[in-house]
Amino acid sequence: MLAETQKHSEHPLKRVEYSTFELTRLTPHIGAEIRGLDLSKALSAEESRELDAAFQDWMVLVFRDQAISRDEHKAFGRSFGRLHSHPMHKVGMRGEDPEILPVITTPDSAYTAGDGWHTDVTCDAIPPKCSILRIHETPGGGGGDTLFANMVLAYELLSDPMKEFLSGLSAVHDGALPYVGAYKAKAPEGGFAKTEHPVVTVHPESGARVLYVNSGFTTHIKGLTSQESRRVLDLLFDHVATTPRLHCRVQWEPDTMTLWDNRCTQHHAVWDYYPECRRGERVSVLDTVAPACL
Numbered sequence: 392m393l394a395e396t397q398k399h400s401e402h403p404l405k406r407v408e409y410s411t412f413e414l415t416r417l418t419p420h421i422g423a424e425i426r427g428l429d430l431s432k433a434l435s436a437e438e439s440r441e442l443d444a445a446f447q448d449w450m451v452l453v454f455r456d457q458a459i460s461r462d463e464h465k466a467f468g469r470s471f472g473r474l475h476s477h478p479m480h481k482v483g484m485r486g487e488d489p490e491i492l493p494v495i496t497t498p499d500s501a502y503t504a505g506d507g508w509h510t511d512v513t514c515d516a517i518p519p520k521c522s523i524l525r526i527h528e529t530p531g532g533g534g535g536d537t538l539f540a541n542m543v544l545a546y547e548l549l550s551d552p553m554k555e556f557l558s559g560l561s562a563v564h565d566g567a568l569p570y571v572g573a574y575k576a577k578a579p580e581g582g583f584a585k586t587e588h589p590v591v592t593v594h595p596e597s598g599a600r601v602l603y604v605n606s607g608f609t610t611h612i613k614g615l616t617s618q619e620s621r622r623v624l625d626l627l628f629d630h631v632a633t634t635p636r637l638h639c640r641v642q643w644e645p646d647t648m649t650l651w652d653n654r655c656t657q658h659h660a661v662w663d664y665y666p667e668c669r670r671g672e673r674v675s676v677l678d679t680v681a682p683a684c685l
């Protein structure tokens with residue numbers, strides 16, 4: 392069914408001209424491919440300044456042909472802040488190095504990590520601000536793309552009465568939902584992290600409002616009845632999943648690296664390549680402030 396009223400983005404066109412690299416947009420609202428930067432080396436001050444600007448505008452940046460080592464991957468992550476350690480490491484389910492999250496799907500996998508709309512680790516009081524995934528083995532027959540959604544635009548496209556209803560509400564984000572529910576991990580002593588965040592947050596750098604609930608971690612909205620909370624969350628989750636203009640799609644090649652902003656995006660790994668394999672590694676970077684509202 393077509394929408395009766397079409398709302399448009401309130402944001403001006405995003406910048407595409409940079410002096411230190413070439414940028415090609417994936418869509419007008421989210422996602423850009425960058426060519427001309429070698430992420431195995433420290434970036435110059437001007438490259439870093441332009442990269443920060445492009446990251447703020449485009450939210451998801453795709454870099455091709457980055458055959459870099461694990462240490463170089465971590466060093467690039469550290470240029471954004473301290474590295475995050477994923478909660479699944481604490482229960483011995485994700486490799487040896489706490490700063491590297493292996494992302495591996497084989498014919499024997501019971502699930503593929505991230506195969507549903509989510510923002511990384513929002514069960515933490517201070518979730519990672521960004522993640523950097525490098526895929527080194529793509530499925531031979533294609534597939535294994537990652538979808539991303541612009542959660543600033545997701546907020547903007549809501550009606551004014553809905554925005555008003557959501558402002559001031561907070562929601563619970565529970566690590567047990569994905570880690571125990573979907574991944575069948577045994578919870579550590581004291582359980583996985585569980586925390587409350589505002590339903591609408593403000594991006595600490597751009598100042599934009601962000602719809603900040605996700606089907607991966609958000610269990611309920613505080614202060615609503617359980618039925619109200621379920622219906623409202625499902626409405627918001629459907630909005631994210633069924634509004635194509637929120638989305639971009641990253642097609643991986645061996646040695647593609649993608650950097651995304653967890654403070655204003657969600658993503659969804661697509662498992663459409665069974666029985667083939669896909670392998671990569673993710674580094675995430677800790678934020679310094681908790682998601683906040685105005």
Ligand code: SIN
Nearest residue numbers: 494504505536537660
């Ligand atoms: C994730 O970080 O959720 C995994 C994304 C992917 O494998 O494409």
